[in-house]
Amino acid sequence: MATKPTVAIHKFSSCDGCQLALLNMGEALVDLAGRVDIKHFAEAGVLDESAHVDISFVEGSIVTKLDTQRIQQIRKNARYLITMGACATSGGIQALKNLAKQPASWPADIYPQPEFIDSLDRSEPIKAHVKVDFELWGCPINSRQISAAIGAMLEGVMPRDDREKLCIECKRQGHVCTLITHGDPCMGPVTRTGCGALCPEFGRACYGCYGESELPQNSALAHRFLGLGLLTDQVERRFQLIHPEPERTLGLGHGGQDD
Incomplete structure (x- = not known):
């Protein structure tokens, strides 16, 4: 990996909580910005979604047809892809609709014109559509996880998956x-x-x-x-x-x- 690897942070269907974990790093984020080249991070005002990067962090689940196309391109543009949070790793709270006996009927219960709602019948994690190299679990994740993951990859190793109870x-x-x-x-x-x-x-x-x-x-x-x-x-x-x-x-x- 290059001395100063490139990074992108992408958002799908989510509450932005995991991206806020990045912004809430404070001084550590300033230090991180000096060690990596952030190419895309809309929450922080850096926009270039099509950038080719070493590491892509992805927040949010796949819930629309456009999402399925976007995630394929993001995967192609990244050497490593890491998911952040419950939505990206397991479908999130919005995946409760997956448990419905008639999932296709739920928009009509909420919206007056459901025909305009572009939503798949299921909310799916990123790994259901593309290869994921590492998962950061949490709702939301915390700044320590981000720091540890990027720190490990800067040393040329994959982060440690801690599944301790x-x-x-x-x-x-x-x-x-x-x-x-x-x-x-x-x-x-x-x-x-x-x-x-x-x-x-x-x-x-x-x-x-x-x-x-x-x-x-x-x-x-x-x-x-x-x-x-x-x-x-x-x-x-x-x-x-x-x-x-x-x-x-x-x-x-x-x-x-x-x-």
């Missing part, structure tokens, strides 16, 4: 377990670390923002949630909130009772 981070920081002591449906046992255990630090259960951890015991945790008094559909919504995954097996019955 959030529970380990809670123990390191001495946080009281919200699942055991409060009886809250905490997703920490099946969620990867990365946020610094932010919610448990303030006594709140984890929402699963950073995606699935290593060796997740989803079914066991789902049954524990039933034991807390949650109904089956409430447990399913808990698991699908940030990273909707229809293929995830929870082993639950319906109507609030286990089969």
Whole structure:
């Protein structure tokens, strides 16, 4: 890789939170700008989407026909492609529409003239359309992840994918377990670390923002949630909130009772 590699940051369907993680780096962003040549970053006012770069960071999911064309060109123009955040890595909250029995009907429930809405039936992660070299999980990601990823690639190696369970981070920081002591449906046992255990630090259960951890015991945790008094559909919504995954097996019955 060149001494000063070129970088682009692209946006698809998302809230811009992951791009803001870049802008919120403060002085570290100024230092980063001195180490790389940023060719495209609309959020920061640098515009050249067709630029050929060493590394492309992509935020957002694929939800329109134009998106499918754009991502193909971005992939061709980049040596490495890294996705940022839940939307780009798993489809994001907008992928909840993938779980609908009749996904094509939802625009008519919202818009008076749905025929003008250019939207695919599904919200898909970037990897469903092109090769992805590395994924940064989170909703949103944080500045530390960006710094670590770019720092590693400047040294000529791929970033480390940390899938350690959030529970380990809670123990390191001495946080009281919200699942055991409060009886809250905490997703920490099946969620990867990365946020610094932010919610448990303030006594709140984890929402699963950073995606699935290593060796997740989803079914066991789902049954524990039933034991807390949650109904089956409430447990399913808990698991699908940030990273909707229809293929995830929870082993639950319906109507609030286990089969």
